[in-house]
Amino acid sequence: MKKTTITLIIFAFIVSSFLLAQNTSNAFKMVAKVFAEKIKTLPNAPLLDIRTPAEFNDGHIEKAINCDWYATTFESQVLLLDKSKPVFIYCHSGGRSAAAVAKMNTLGFKEIYELAGGISSWKMAGLAVTKK
Numbered sequence: 368m369k370k371t372t373i374t375l376i377i378f379a380f381i382v383s384s385f386l387l388a389q390n391t392s393n394a395f396k397m398v399a400k401v402f403a404e405k406i407k408t409l410p411n412a413p414l415l416d417i418r419t420p421a422e423f424n425d426g427h428i429e430k431a432i433n434c435d436w437y438a439t440t441f442e443s444q445v446l447l448l449d450k451s452k453p454v455f456i457y458c459h460s461g462g463r464s465a466a467a468v469a470k471m472n473t474l475g476f477k478e479i480y481e482l483a484g485g486i487s488s489w490k491m492a493g494l495a496v497t498k499k
Contacts, residue, residue: 393472393476393477393478393479394468394471394472394479394480394481395478395479395480395481396481396482396483397480397481397482397483398483398484398488398492399482399483399484399488399489399491399492399494400492400494402455402457402480402482402483402489403489403492403494405455405480406428406455409453409455412452412453412454412455412480413432413448413454413455414428414430414431414432414454414455414456414457415431415432415434415445415454415455415456415457415467416428416431416432416433416434416457416458416486417434417435417436417441417456417457417458417463417464417467418433418435418436418458418459418463418486419435419437420433420435422459424498425498426486426496426497426498427486427496427497427498428457428486428489428494428496428497429495429496429497429499431457436458436463436466436467441467442470442474445467445470445471445474446474448476450474450475450476450477451477452477452478453477453478453479453480454471454476454478454479454480455479455480455481455482456468456471456479456480456481456482457481457482457485457486457489458485458486459485459486459487460484460485460487460488461481461482461483461484461485461488463485464481464482464485465481468481
């Protein structure tokens, strides 16, 4: 009886360790200045602004692609990207991008860089936005 219990405990530990290892995130949340520097090191990686088109038109990070989190086409737009390559993502203050990062993890994206605090923190850090 005691040997069976110990065996079950060891088995449960191994299974839970495996499951936890499978749930690791490939996302990295970065403060604005670090995010800006990381963009420079990966100039070909897509930069997704997941705010609404109206928010995007009010000012966005240069070279950002508008991919509205609230749009019914969000998932299909994101799936056009190469999941094996890095992607940058931001929203207004971090709420939508956190949800989008979680979604993108479930879709199999391997490397996601998220702007902590969204474009609000970008502007507070004195970094430039564009309306082009």
